[in-house]
Amino acid sequence: MQPSDARFSVAAIVADKHDALRALNDKIHVNPELGYKEFIAHDTLSAFLESHGFSVTRSAYGLETCLEARWPAGPTVAGSPSATFCAEYDALPEIGHACGHNLIATASVAASIALAQTLERAKIPGTVRLLGTPAEEGGGGKVKLIDAGAFLPFDRTRPEVALMAHPVSFKSFTMQEKLPPSTKFLAGFRCIASEELQIEFFGRSAHAGGEPWLGRNALDAAVTAYTAMSQLRQHIRADERVNVIINHGGDAPNVIPAYASLLCILRAPTKVALEDISSRVRACAAGAAQVAGCEVKVKLTEPAYLDLRVVDAISTVCAEEIVEVEGGNTAAVVAHSDFQRTISTDMGNVSYVLPSLHAIYGIPSQEGASCHDPRFTEASGSDEAFETALRVGRGLAMLGWRFITEPELTHKVAEQYLSS
Known part of the structure; x- marks a missing residue:
């Protein structure tokens, strides 16, 4: 199966799951839960992924609201590459999903299912994993998961990447990274x-x-x-x-x-x-x-959050695939930025264990409303935000496809990561 065929397959699978993914997204959005108390999100995501053929471990790695979903459900081919999609779903006190974590979960679920089913159709070995990571908002969920062995140190003999994308306001690209107003997606996001x-x-x-x-x-x-x-x-x-x-x-x-x-x-x-x-x-x-x-x-007071290590090979391919999703609109997509935002995420800790991607993408919001603003809660539940998350999920799925199926990319990612 060529990349163009894989893109067609991914798009068709996501389109077929559109309404089910919308229901999933809305259920998480209207039921905001604080870190380590995301019981509705945990159960909803677990059941959804089980219904799509994933082997799901609930309350994984000693955390009650962590879940791990794997495909294939049976034995895997030793040494075949793996793509892990991280799903966040915790909300903020009082203001709910004002950081858009419902969209993070939705995009990662869409990517996981689309990649798994496309690999199955092509009869290509590889492992797809969705890891539900609780308590990013200060609780250090991924730090605890690292300590529990959910993320194993990168090894060339079993190459793996960890992928996710986070919504932001459109204007933050111009205000923070000083990127052109046309920017809708940044792959090589950096933070402290x-x-x-x-x-x-x-x-x-x-x-x-x-x-x-x-x-x-x-x-x-x-x-x-x-x-x-x-x-x-x-x-x-x-x-x-x-x-x-x-x-x-x-x-x-x-x-x-x-x-x-x-x-x-x-x-x-x-x-x-x-x-x-x-x-x-x-x-x-x-x-x-x-x-x-x-x-x-x-x-x-809580686990230290580390800076995000950016692997250029991952960011470049991610940007290429988002451009494909956006119909060739190169003006909307940026692969790399040297600007480092003065915020932190526990995905940074993951990037010190595995080659990782924490991309950001814009969704429409009220004037001046950005993440952690109460008005961003409304933005993260909008129709356009959901549709954008699905397109991002398609791009992430194709990034996972290319990492698994292109040995040159797998090798390049390993070289860049291990030498940085």
């Missing part, structure tokens, strides 16, 4: 690494008026640490950030505070740079505690 630290200081309480010398002032330690971190900013790069607040500083002014805490968000362009900043911030906290005679405890 980040982590949030809670820094707690433990001192000793005493009466501030009567016997202050008996106390050990935890607030002094927190203020000293805050000052040290503020001074640290002049010694870090312009694309690195240290943002800090004092979120507890004592309970009464006539009592020496025995406890104080800081909340810090650290941002950097790469994993290595984030680790460096984190170690320097921790040194500020340790020094401040020593000066004040206090103890200090530093912990991550």
Whole structure:
């Protein structure tokens, strides 16, 4: 089967499933669920994929709302390439699917089914997997899945890619990446690494008026640490950030505070740079505690999110296939951008394990409404957003097809990934 035949097959399969996919998308959209509580989405997606011949493991990898769907359901050919499509489906507190994760799930399901059935028709070996990844919105679902073995380190003897695409507002392409207004799709999306630290200081309480010398002032330690971190900013790069607040500083002014805490968000362009900043911030906290005679405890409030590693070969082929879907409209599709958005996703952590794609595509929204804006919830449930997600799903399916069926591409992806 030639790529042109595969494209025809993928398009026909997605068209045939149109109404069923719409019902799936709408059910997730109108039933928003927070991270690790996506029970409706988990059950709905599991049943849908089972009905299409996938072998589904519910509550996979120790996470109650994770699912893993595999095709073929039986034995696979050892060493044949694999394409994993990541489906996110968690929503935001109060404002529902204002990040469009219902569309992410829909596109990945469409891609999985279309690719699996096309491979079956062509009698070509290869593995298609849909991994339902809960709690991207701060819960670090994919980080936990990495730790549980859901993503295995890349190996040439069993090559695998992890693929997904995220909706954004059309205007974000021009405002963020400075791309032409005609842009509707960016394959080589980049974003930064980040982590949030809670820094707690433990001192000793005493009466501030009567016997202050008996106390050990935890607030002094927190203020000293805050000052040290503020001074640290002049010694870090312009694309690195240290943002800090004092979120507890004592309970009464006539009592020496025995406890104080800081909340810090650290941002950097790469994993290595984030680790460096984190170690320097921790040194500020340790020094401040020593000066004040206090103890200090530093912990991550949630898993650190790493920067997205972009593999040019994947982005290039993805862009080619989206152009095909869009009828040859090259002005709408961009393969690569050097711009790095100052946001983070746990798909970045996956990209440090496997060659990955986290593309972004535009959907219509109200003026000024972008992801995490309540008005984007309405946008993510619109007819046009759904139709766009299906077209993106077709492009992702063809990217998976070419990775599985073109040894030259499989080799090129491996070379670029392992050498970066």
